Every structure is written in C-alpha cells, then in structure tokens.
Amino acid sequence: MKVEDIKQITVLGAGSMGHQIGMLSALGGFQTIIQDVQEGALVKAKESLEYQMNKWVKKGKISEEGKQEAFNRLSFTTSLEEAVVNTDFVIEAVVEKLDVKREVFQKLDQLAPPHAILATNSSTIVNSKIADVTNRPEKVCNMHFFFPPLVMDCVEVVKSEHTSEETAQLTMDVCEKMNRTGVLLNKEISGFVANRILGALTREAVKLYEEGYAEFEDIDLICKKALNHPIGPFALMDLSGIDVAYYVNQQRYAETGDPADKPATCIEEKVKAGTLGRKTGKGWYDYSTKSKVKQ
Missing domain, CATH: 1.10.1040.10 (N-(1-d-carboxylethyl)-l-norvaline Dehydrogenase; domain 2)
Structure with missing residues (x-):
C-alpha cells in the first residue's frame, strides 16, 4: 500500500488532541471521520474547529474555500463500527491509559479492514504494549503529535520490532500530506525523545x-x-x-x-x-x- 491508496483516515477521540489531528487529516486531503463515544464531545470538537479555522481565514492562513473543502471531507460519529468499517488508517487519541488503549485496539482489529494501519497517538506508551491484542502487529505504530497539533510541526513515528518498514514509511508519508514533519524512531523507549x-x-x-x-x-x-x-x-x-x-x-x-x-x-x-x-x-x-x- 502507498500513501495514494489511503483515502479515509479515522481519528478516535474528539478531545484536545483528536479533533485537531482530524482537521490536519482533512486539510491534507483525506476523507476523515472523528469518532468519540460522547456526542457532546463531538459537538464541542466541531465548534472548536469552526472557531479555529475561521481565525485561520481571518489571518490569511487558509482561504474560505479551502476551509469549506476541509470541512466537507470531515464527519463525526459516535459509532466505532461506522468510523472504521471502510477506513485505511486509524489514529487513536483516547485517554492515556494502557488498559483502555488495549481494549480499543482489540475492537479495532475486529472492525477495521485487514489492510488498515492502526496508529496510537500515545505520548509515552510504546505500541508493542498494545499491538499484541491485534492480529496485525506489523501494521501498528506510534504516531505522536504534539499539543496543539494545528500549531506544532512535529510527529514522532515510532517502530517496534514488529512494525513493518511499509507501515513506518506510510505513516511518515501521511505526516507529509498533513504538512507535518515526521521523525522516525527505529527503537521503542517509553516517552520517546x-x-x-x-x-x-x-x-x-x-x-x-x-x-x-x-x-x-x-x-x-x-x-x-x-x-x-x-x-x-x-x-x-x-x-x-x-x-x-x-x-x-x-x-x-x-x-x-x-x-x-x-x-x-x-x-x-x-x-x-x-x-x-x-x-x-x-x-x-x-x-x-x-x-x-x-x-
């Protein structure tokens, strides 16, 4: 799979990180779904993104047309199944608790297509502690954005000993399409760099x-x-x-x-x-x- 084959990206979690990662994805040209279990979080996320993108328009960072095109590529849902059934790439941005992430990835492995890459935005938990609940550890990696993602131009992409070269390269290519600087770490260490x-x-x-x-x-x-x-x-x-x-x-x-x-x-x-x-x-x-x- 090449980056051109990635048509849809799903972001799990509409919190302070997730909703902005979702907008970066939409701005990068991907059809994007932001999923959260709480409807209120999705409403708040959409309002926040509209506010931030309107500020970008006023500052000349994006055109009104460009803003609208990005929102046209963006959708919101509380259904995990709906969010990932046709996805090519998942970015998990839920709470920083290992047991929660393992539960999410176990469900993802069952619901997402076999070709889909499963990335975690965890800021400290290495992906090998999560990947073993899936049947695709070679397609699991860390994709650590920095807060706030719409401002910070860096993403730490971290391989485990099971992460394939293809997964790592695809993740780096997704970073590039999102207009973010991806930096590849070839070995895992808690907290990264x-x-x-x-x-x-x-x-x-x-x-x-x-x-x-x-x-x-x-x-x-x-x-x-x-x-x-x-x-x-x-x-x-x-x-x-x-x-x-x-x-x-x-x-x-x-x-x-x-x-x-x-x-x-x-x-x-x-x-x-x-x-x-x-x-x-x-x-x-x-x-x-x-x-x-x-x-």
Whole structure:
C-alpha cells in the first residue's frame, strides 16, 4: 500500500488532541471521520474547529474555500463500527491509559479492514504494549503529535520490532500530506525523545517547587528569561492538561516500579481537585480571571 491508496483516515477521540489531528487529516486531503463515544464531545470538537479555522481565514492562513473543502471531507460519529468499517488508517487519541488503549485496539482489529494501519497517538506508551491484542502487529505504530497539533510541526513515528518498514514509511508519508514533519524512531523507549527530555525538566522543576526553593511562577519565569523557553514547565502543564502528566507518570511507574517515576504529590492533589489547567479554568494558574500571570 502507498500513501495514494489511503483515502479515509479515522481519528478516535474528539478531545484536545483528536479533533485537531482530524482537521490536519482533512486539510491534507483525506476523507476523515472523528469518532468519540460522547456526542457532546463531538459537538464541542466541531465548534472548536469552526472557531479555529475561521481565525485561520481571518489571518490569511487558509482561504474560505479551502476551509469549506476541509470541512466537507470531515464527519463525526459516535459509532466505532461506522468510523472504521471502510477506513485505511486509524489514529487513536483516547485517554492515556494502557488498559483502555488495549481494549480499543482489540475492537479495532475486529472492525477495521485487514489492510488498515492502526496508529496510537500515545505520548509515552510504546505500541508493542498494545499491538499484541491485534492480529496485525506489523501494521501498528506510534504516531505522536504534539499539543496543539494545528500549531506544532512535529510527529514522532515510532517502530517496534514488529512494525513493518511499509507501515513506518506510510505513516511518515501521511505526516507529509498533513504538512507535518515526521521523525522516525527505529527503537521503542517509553516517552520517546521529546517527552523524555521535557519530563526530566518538569520533574526537576516540580522538585524545586515542592522543596521550597522557588514559587512555581518564578521557576516558569526563569525558564523563559534565562533558558529562552517560550513557556515555563508549569504553564505548559496547564496548557496540555495536568491530568495528562499524571497519567503519564502513573504509567511509567507501573512499568519501572521506581518511586522517582510516581506522580508528584502536588500533581496528584490537582488531579483529585479537578483543577487540570486551561481546560478547567484553573490549574497552576487561574484562567477564570483577566489578571496576568507572572511570566
């Protein structure tokens, strides 16, 4: 199979990652279906994409005609079977929990055509931990987009020892059609490249905060002013979702058993309180007011 043979792409999960990946697919010329079990999530996804694409039109990044053509290629459904029965390529973007992903891939293997590639957008779980529930491990890989996908120009494509060269190349070609830079990792490692480097920075930042060396706002400020980072680690957690960081740490701790990989106390407290960052209006920073944060 070549990239020209991929006519339909299915994105599973209409959350902060999934709906934007779906739009990238539609913009890339693919017939695209976004599937989510919750109808409300699909409504919210469509509204968000209309808002974002209208901003693109105003900024001259896309024409009104180009926007409409992309939406004409995009559809939404709560039915997994309907979403994948005729698909050529699936991108799973559900919650970052291994048991959930394994259940989804088991269903996908039964419902999707035998030729379809099954990619996971997981930011930390290697695809070999998922592929064994399918009868097509050679067609399974990681396709890790970065948040927010409509802005970030990078996708980590990760092979396991079972992923075929054809699957890896096709996935890289899909990245290109989506106007994204695919980078191929030939070996699996939890967290891949970017998140391992970012994770080390974040762990140190959280440790410095918890041990009282500096307030989180000042740690962010130092990272911006001294290291020239566009955003500090605490503000970045708010942007991507504090629960995402929590689940990633939980998964890594389950794999390693190393207490250093457990979610930090301050992270766990915020998840239990439901203050998850921008999406809930409050995380490390309060987004419900117009007051400026120290950045």
